[in-house]
Amino acid sequence: MTTVHSTLDRMIDRLITQRVALGWAAGCVAGTPGLVMEIGLGKGRTYDHLRSLFPPRDILVFDMWARVPTALRPDEDRLLLGDFRDTLPAAAELFRGAVRLAHADIGSAQEDDEDGIRQWIGGLIEPFLAQGALVLSDRPIGAGRHGWEALDVPGTERWAYHGWRVG
Amino acid sequence: MTTVHSTLDRMIDRLITQRVALGWAAGCVAGTPGLVMEIGLGKGRTYDHLRSLFPPRDILVFDMWARVPTALRPDEDRLLLGDFRDTLPAAAELFRGAVRLAHADIGSAQEDDEDGIRQWIGGLIEPFLAQGALVLSDRPIGAGRHGWEALDVPGTERWAYHGWRVG
Numbered sequence: 224m225t226t227v228h229s230t231l232d233r234m235i236d237r238l239i240t241q242r243v244a245l246g247w248a249a250g251c252v253a254g255t256p257g258l259v260m261e262i263g264l265g266k267g268r269t270y271d272h273l274r275s276l277f278p279p280r281d282i283l284v285f286d287m288w289a290r291v292p293t294a295l296r297p298d299e300d301r302l303l304l305g306d307f308r309d310t311l312p313a314a315a316e317l318f319r320g321a322v323r324l325a326h327a328d329i330g331s332a333q334e335d336d337e338d339g340i341r342q343w344i345g346g347l348i349e350p351f352l353a354q355g356a357l358v359l360s361d362r363p364i365g366a367g368r369h370g371w372e373a374l375d376v377p378g379t380e381r382w383a384y385h386g387w388r389v390g
Numbered sequence: 391m392t393t394v395h396s397t398l399d400r401m402i403d404r405l406i407t408q409r410v411a412l413g414w415a416a417g418c419v420a421g422t423p424g425l426v427m428e429i430g431l432g433k434g435r436t437y438d439h440l441r442s443l444f445p446p447r448d449i450l451v452f453d454m455w456a457r458v459p460t461a462l463r464p465d466e467d468r469l470l471l472g473d474f475r476d477t478l479p480a481a482a483e484l485f486r487g488a489v490r491l492a493h494a495d496i497g498s499a500q501e502d503d504e505d506g507i508r509q510w511i512g513g514l515i516e517p518f519l520a521q522g523a524l525v526l527s528d529r530p531i532g533a534g535r536h537g538w539e540a541l542d543v544p545g546t547e548r549w550a551y552h553g554w555r556v557g
Contacts, residue, residue: 227442230462231409231435238402245398268398275394295397 236381241269241328241361243378248324248359248386249276251374257323257353258283262307262344267295269328283318283351285310307340311347322351327360340364345371349389358387365389403548408436408495408528410545415491415526415553416443418541424490424520425450429474429511434462436495450485450518452477474507478514489518494527507531512538516556525554532556 259277261270264286273282284297285307296302303310325348329340345364352358357374358365365371365387374386426444428437431453440449451464452474463469470477492515496507512531519525524541525532532538532554541553 229435229439229442230433231405231412231439232442234435235402235405235409238398238405242398242402266397268396268401272396272398275396275399 233382237330238268240378240382240384242272244359244376244384244386245269245272245276245326247377248326248357251357251386252323255323255353255355257356258318258321258351260322260325260348260351261285262325262327262348263329264289264291264297264302265328267291269326270297271295273326277324280323283314283322285314307344307347311351315347315350318351320351320353322348323353323356325351325356325358327358327362327364329364330361352389354390356389358389360385400549404497404528405435407545407549407551409439411526411543411551411553412436412439412443412493414544415493415524418524418553419490422490422520422522424523425485425488425518427485427489427492427515427518428452429492429494429515430496431456431458431464431469432495434458436493437464438462440493444491447490450481450489452481474511474514478518482514482517485518487518487520489515490520490523492518492523492525494525494529494531496531497528519556521557523556525556527552 259273259280259282261273261282261284264270264284270284281301283301285303289296289302289304303314327344341362341364345368348358361384363385371387371389374388376384376386426440426447426449428440428449428451431437431451437451448468450468452470456463456469456471470481494511508529508531512535515525528551530552538554538556541555543551543553
């Protein structure tokens, strides 16, 4: 037997970290009001998990496309499709200060765009956040951002995830 | 907290079952000669895991396409692209009786085709198998097949996997 860390191993690490981090986030915001925000629908896995963790909360979903089965497609008035740089500022007018938890799994975005997204996505999320809201991301999108207090996210021994308490 | 089993939960179950089942299969065939055969490259995750488990064995890979990063692309002479009903019979002429372990994860194939594949894929794999070879699949492709002895595959409490010793 060998200790090579395969693509299968890494995918398991990534998904288990997501599950642990999302469960932790659910605990952090328990008993507080506010929406959940999912930046990136992707295959709909973490959106579906957020639905299972937060049945009483509305979930706003942003992505370029919704390439998911019908059962994983958010309601039309909660699904905002297009470039984040257009959809986030537009939706911020409607949902300013209304979000309790924002989750941004951007690691699966085009590698070329990643550094770019990492720099500006935090600024586009911030207007949505209620006082003391939680932001969770696979990338350090809150690093160096004023008023974003970095938190220790559990379950990140094998895959990176980052959390911030904002404001 | 709720007990809903989300899409994220199910994907974790699937990948962990694959990892446990592949590790078990590696133990079953340890010390015996023969090739490994991967029916379906998909995203290359289990192929990469097979590479990590079987560094001394050649791995024959069959799929319609190879939509994977270069690092996960098999060598050209081990990669057989096209409809399984064409590529398997053609390759069986070259590799008759040479395979020790065949892995067929066909659950991600088009749902419409699944019942079809389940019926005929076992017959197309069989000519490749060495005496006493192992077949592992997420679907019961060996059910009712003469000379295929069903085995108990460990790690299948949350996701189905099936194994057979053939001949």
